[in-house]
Amino acid sequence: MGHQGKTTSMQRYIVTAAFALSAMLVSSSAQAKPSRLIAKCKSGVIKACFDLAVAYENGDLAKTDVPRARELYKRACDAKHAEACANLAVLWQVGEGGAQDSTISLRLHERGCFLGSAGACRAAGKLHAKKAGAGSSARAAFLRGVGCNLGSSRACFDLAQPVQESHPKTARRLFEVACAMGEDAVCASMSLDANAVRQKLSGHGSGAAWRPVDALGWLMTGTWAGVAVVEKKCAGATVDGKACWDAALGSWLGWGSKAELPKAWSYAAKACTAGVPLGCLLSGWLGTLEIQGAKDDGERLLKKACGDKVTAACP
16 A cells, blocks of 8 residues: 555554554553653563554654654564554555555564454455455455454454355354444444344353354354363364364464463364364464464465365465
């Protein structure tokens, strides 16, 4: 995307429709005691580097310094701070404070998504949806599904729209979830009562109600058994590939208590070995995005997943 003239932070985030709020989440310490924040960042406190980057970008210190913000976002992103990757992706997308490169931007959006930023998932999904080819369409669905799982009502909406005719029941469930998450326009267009929808969804059991999408947009049914249950099945004498895949998803998306990427990588790799192609996809992507595992192994696993007809893994 081209960059003409001076673009304010708010204009940029409106254009990308993903990070309007995250850019405004400036800590009070950034405003009151920048020297302390700088010292913390230098000492390796990644959250401080992120807060400092936001402050530099928004001009909350002495002046706006977007090139410096890019440097700090990169430091935090390299240290696996999801929103830092997401914000840095936007700067690369519009070319503010440095070079513009849509390919780097997309990769950073994906990295932010896989590290847990719902907004980055939606942004990456939108970028893939604009590209031609079955692989891009599948990746868009995958990333939107992750964003929906992570709590982005707009990602749920984006995922539902393209499948209204091909999968009307799935689309309606996703629209209901978007409504329940606060998309009032969706509630109104479908004559839904948000409170009634929330009550209906809560009857599907803990986890399934608010995490309705499994991987490539398939709808979860039944009750989420819990990470501990599937972990036990995955660790059995005979590896249960489906249980390992469920454990990988649960560990990655934090369905138990918190996201644990090393566990997600391990379970996904076991699922892949047990013949679950989506396990190859997840472990491969975590590798190629340099989040967990080896990059070379990640590329190999993605090729395997593509060969097993997981379209989202194909170039």
